[in-house]
Amino acid sequence: MALNVSADVADHLAGRAALIANDRGMRRENASAKARSTKEVEADRILREIRTKEAETIWREDHPDIKHPLPGMEFLTGKSIILKTRVFEILSKMPKGALLHAHLDAMVNTRFLLELSLKYPFIHVRVLEPLTADNLETNLPVFRALPASEFTEHSSLTDASYPVGAWVPLANARRGFAPELGGEEGFDKWFIDALTINPTQAYDTHNTVEKIWLKFVSTFATSTGLIRVEPIWRAYIKEFFLSSIADGISYIEVRINFLFKFMFGADGQENIPHRDWVRIFGEVVQDVKEEMKKQGREHVFLGAKIIYSTIKSLTPEGLDWYTEDCIALKKEFPDLIIGFDLVGPENTLKPIIYYLEPLLHFRERQKEEGVDIPFIFHAGETLGDGTEADLNLYDAILLGTKRIGHGYSLIKHPKLVDICRERGIAVEVCPISNEILRLTSSMLMHPLPALLNNGVPVALCSDDPAVFGNMGLTFDFFQVFVASEVNGLSTLGALARDSIEFSMLSPEEKNKLLTVFEKQWEEFVDYVLTYTE
Amino acid sequence: MALNVSADVADHLAGRAALIANDRGMRRENASAKARSTKEVEADRILREIRTKEAETIWREDHPDIKHPLPGMEFLTGKSIILKTRVFEILSKMPKGALLHAHLDAMVNTRFLLELSLKYPFIHVRVLEPLTADNLETNLPVFRALPASEFTEHSSLTDASYPVGAWVPLANARRGFAPELGGEEGFDKWFIDALTINPTQAYDTHNTVEKIWLKFVSTFATSTGLIRVEPIWRAYIKEFFLSSIADGISYIEVRINFLFKFMFGADGQENIPHRDWVRIFGEVVQDVKEEMKKQGREHVFLGAKIIYSTIKSLTPEGLDWYTEDCIALKKEFPDLIIGFDLVGPENTLKPIIYYLEPLLHFRERQKEEGVDIPFIFHAGETLGDGTEADLNLYDAILLGTKRIGHGYSLIKHPKLVDICRERGIAVEVCPISNEILRLTSSMLMHPLPALLNNGVPVALCSDDPAVFGNMGLTFDFFQVFVASEVNGLSTLGALARDSIEFSMLSPEEKNKLLTVFEKQWEEFVDYVLTYTE
Incomplete structure (x- = not known):
């Protein structure tokens, strides 16, 4: 080999390392000024090694009834394998920070709901x-x-x-x-x-976004008759918090759908108004905090707050009742109501722009009433390119959304990607939800790696785990971790930290939560370092 | 509604239009200084209207044996519906510009190959x-x-x-x-x-990238015994050119796999060296050009050239024989050999970096021999994130690749996206190939819209239509057109123009081809304007 070729090899390798570092320089774990600890570097190595080994062993084995086992595969089919992995076992111990995208109606294990309902x-x-x-x-x-x-x-x-x-x-x-x-x-x-959605529905009979949404929506129509009954409501919320804490979630911002104006009481009367829904929610938060305090682990749960939501099937005029209701609740429960959203199947219901006037009016009314209820919109939960659901991203951002729910199609929009990075608009990415609702066929096709490399802040979220079976956040972190060679322990840490940083907490609350998180993270790193099968 | 809300509505709508325009400002059809003709605007409207109508009619009908009909759906299942659409009929008349990513071994209808082979x-x-x-x-x-x-x-x-x-x-x-x-x-x-690959294989039995590649590779191992026989070689290439011309393709840069050192003659001896392969290829080009000339339509075919390819299963030392062979062919056929590539399943064979020394050596040798054979590398044809196949993108670009074959994972790399846009490195996007080879489950999940909005030059390509059944380029243009509300007639025109602009033709040849194209494009626009069912 001639001398100039050897020199060229060295040049190429140096240029390559620089280009890769530059290309990944916007990633949140790299953008942070804080260097990783020696311990974290070693724990990262261990975790990657286990991931690589399991990709070659457990994911390569024959699994009866699982046609194409693969890390990052369809969740409903692969879940039984996931549960056998050491990566899952380890990640279940990881502190997750905050859960920022979750719909209250689908947060509790279905069997728990059944047993709870049977009591009444x-x-x-x-x-x-x-x-x-x-x-x-x-x-x-x-x-x-x-x-x-x-x-x-x-x-x-x-x-x-x-x-x-x-x-x-x-x-x-x-x-x-x-x-x-x-x-x-x-x-x-x-x-x-x-x-719940079963694998045959997701991957065969309802294998399009439109069809699986029919099944998905039907689960809510069914469960609401149980959940919106006062004693169940209370117990359901408590179980949601307790199971979240058990999975390492320290704080929650949950979307509650206020479409129905009343829930049922134990007396069978449908007469319990929204203010009682919120009051009970607040009581359960206090209840669980006290329970944790009694157990000497007050720090594991900072609380939970509510993103007021209603549905995009209303008329623009019909929305006014809800925005006024939201303002009234905010005034009565200023610490619990922390945002406003419009939900429902984005591809088939009305786009955000349809509600432009009432939403702007809502903003004016907030000023008059001296309250601040930021928009935290669902947008871009679609495979459409230039469709109304895709265009929702423009409107959400122009209306000042603090975060974007899903933002699945965000990656198609270079200017919006820049805006999200520059203004700190985090995307609530729901990997397993996206896959089961057929936006992607596996984690390997998900746009998350592109968002991460573009430096868009991301919080991983479970969306509707009661329907999908991805209770907690471990499953979603698992899918993200195993589907990429770039993602490492520090990626998972950055995702968890961003869930805190981009929450609606006050700066003081964020600091408090971050301090707790850093201590938990150190303990987790120690756990990985001493992990043995 | 209060006055300030009305003003805010107007502000929002103006800001929205500006943001959308800005977000789409890098798109190649928008970046061009040339305004669309009034005729083209109207033809675009007509074509979009037909697309919308067909989405609501033919794609909504019950199709026996097609479970989930949908524009942009799995090609092998949806092909029979595609063939019934007016959009397909119209696009089949569209001038396509150049075909820049195609493997000679899979360019001719399989039935034609059968009938041809039976003659000998x-x-x-x-x-x-x-x-x-x-x-x-x-x-x-x-x-x-x-x-x-x-x-x-x-x-x-x-x-x-x-x-x-x-x-x-x-x-x-x-x-x-x-x-x-x-x-x-x-x-x-x-x-x-x-x-060929059938729908059951692609979408059921072999429904992972790894498994479908086993079937895919077997089709080449099988067909090579027929194609690499001198009289078949000659007739096969001619049919490839004629059928391409019939689909509106005016110029071709085809990858020929030179792994085997000899082909068979009509005498059954395996002794025909590479120089004869290339010579015959050149003769067929002339033959077809003369045939077109005789028919008074010389302008429909500017010719075809060769990207010398060999396979990434070689050792680095083994590659040297091929790079020397390539230089020798370039010297003998300077107008026919216009690039160099390494092919084969990227996820399982060796990465480009493995061949760094011989590739740099090749570049030195070219200088010594006074020839210029640009790299036109396959890279990023993978679902991997940070895997060797994904990292190929860095090496391809650092080695100065003129285009990127596939670049499926390019969108994950913000700096590489910028480089491709700024340096004019076009991506050879093969929509149907990507889908059948299970990188994406449908066109709706394909990263193409993100590349287009990022201003990356793109040439649509068919890759291996004999195996996939997407003969010509109409099918690929169809899938891209129906899977997006942003893509319009001008998008298709920009894609076709970029296939010319980012070809390896000389500036003079490009101008010649572009002049022909513009005339064809005007005729096509007129055709759309007068289209009736």
Whole structure:
């Protein structure tokens, strides 16, 4: 080899290292002034080594019933493998910071909701066509709290004697579920199937964004009859907080859908207004904080706040009632109401621009009332290019959104990417939700790596884990970690820190939470360093 | 509505229009100084209207055997619908400019190759295990030209008397294909299946990048026994050019794989060296040009040139023979050899960096020999993030690649995106290839819209249409057009113009081709304006 070639090799290698560093220079873990500790460098090496080894072992093995095992694969199919990995075991111990994109109606394990609901004799269920073995998947239960005067004696939904449409006490419906439909187990399966998406639906029968959304929306229509009942509401929220804490989540900003104006009480009357929803939410926050304090671990939970949400199927005039309601709640619960959003299937409901006038009016009204309720909009949760859902990104940003919910199509918009980086508009990225809702076929096709390299702040979020089965945040961190050779321990740390930095907390609260986080992070790094199978 | 809200609405709408224009300002069709003609604006409107209407009609209809019809859907499943659309009919008349990314071994309709091969009695076929109804898909034919002395009398591959491994004249094999395996039609199906990817393979049995590449590579291993036979080589290339011209392609830069050092002659001897491959290629170019001239349409074909390619399974030392071979061919055929590339499955073969020394040496040797053979590298044809295949993008660019083949993962790299835009490194984007080879599940998930908005020059390419069934370029333009509301007629025009601008033609040749193109484009716009069903 001639001398000039050797010199050229050295030049190339130096230029290569510089170009790679430059290309990754905007990444949040690299942009930080703080150097990684020696310990973190070593823990990163260990974790990468385990990832590489598992890619070659457990993901290469034959798994009966799993056609194409692969790190980052379809979550619903791959979950059973994920649960066997050491990477998952380790990440489950990782402090996650804040959960910033989550819909209250889908935050608690479905079996927990079932068991909780069975405790209350006022919870009834009905079906609107006869239940048969053939229609179990589509014949969805309807739930309701009834006043005592309307309690029934019906003993089963599946008896020949059941008058279709009649309310049956939930416990009776379960006990009396026909043996040929599986008995109590069959009932539980029917219940859980109605509230979750299964792999056949996501990857076969409903394998488009439009079709899977039909199933997705139906889970909310079904669960709302249980969750919007005062005693369940309270217990459900508590379980949501406790299970989040168990997964290393220290703080939550949850979207509550205020479309229905009342929830049911234990007396079966639908008369509990929004202010009580929020009051109870606040009481549960205090309750859980006190419980943690009693356990001597006050630091694990800084609390939870609410992003007021309603649905993009309203008329512009119809929205005014909700913005006024939101202002009233903000005035009564200034520490709990911290943002406003419009939700629902973006590809089929109205775009943000449709609500331009009421939203601007809302802003004016906030000034008049002396409150500040930032927009935290869903936008760009779509495969569309230049469609209304995609264009929502422009409107969300022009309206001053503090964060972007999903922002799946953001990467198509170079100027918006720059704006998000420069103005600190974080994207609430929901990897598993995006995949199950068919925006991407696996984590490997997700635009997250492009956003990260562009220095866009990102908080990983679970969106609707009760429907998807990705309870907590560990599954989402797992999918992101295993689908990239660039992502390392410091990437995960940066994602967790950004979830705190881009929360709606006050600077003082953020500092408090970050201080706790850094201590937890050090402990986690030590845990990785001493990890043995 | 208060007065300030109305003013705010106007402000918002003005800011919105400006932001959208700014965000799309780098797009190649917008970056051009030349304004669109009034005619083109109207033709664009017509074409968009047809697209919208077809999205709501033909794509919404029930199609037996097509589970999820959708514009931009999986090509192999949706092709039958595509062929029924008016958008396809119109785009088939569009001038396409140049075809810049295509592998010669997969450029001709498989049935044509079958019929062509049947003409030559020296073409024989064998199988290496007994053919049965159960193994037709995996028991691949092996083809070879034999010297007359080795011609056989075998009459069938499927007879009980067939000695497995023995050569059978191709025509005999077809005529004698067992009736229970479908007879001649069964043979044709077996032949075509061996050289193409079917929807079940792409979307079910081989539905990962790694698995579909196994099938993909097998099609080349099979077809090479036919294509690398001198008379077939000549006729195959001619058909490639003629069918390209029929689809509106005016100029071609094709990758030829020179891995095998000789091809077979009509005498069954494997002794025809690379210089004859290139000579014949040049003769066919002249032949077709003269044929066009005779037909009075000389302007439809400016010619075709060769990107010398070999495979990334070589050792670095082994590469030296090929780079010297390439230099020798360049000296003998300076107008035909216009670039150098390394091909093969990027995720599993060696990365570019592995060949750094021989590639730098190659560059030195070119200087010594007074030739210039630019690199036109495949890079980033991968779902990997930070994997060797993804890192190929850095090395390709640092080595001065003139274009990037595929660049599927380019969008993850903000600095490389900037470099491509600023230095004019075009990306050869192969939409249908990417989808069938499982980098994306549909055009809707493809990163092309992000590249376009980032102002990266793009040439749409067909890659391996004989294997994918996307003959010509119309199918690829179709998929790109229907999967986006941003893409319009002018986008398609910009893509076609960039295929000329970023070709390896001399400035004079480019001007010549562009002049022809502009005239064709005007005619096409007129055609759209007068289009009736």
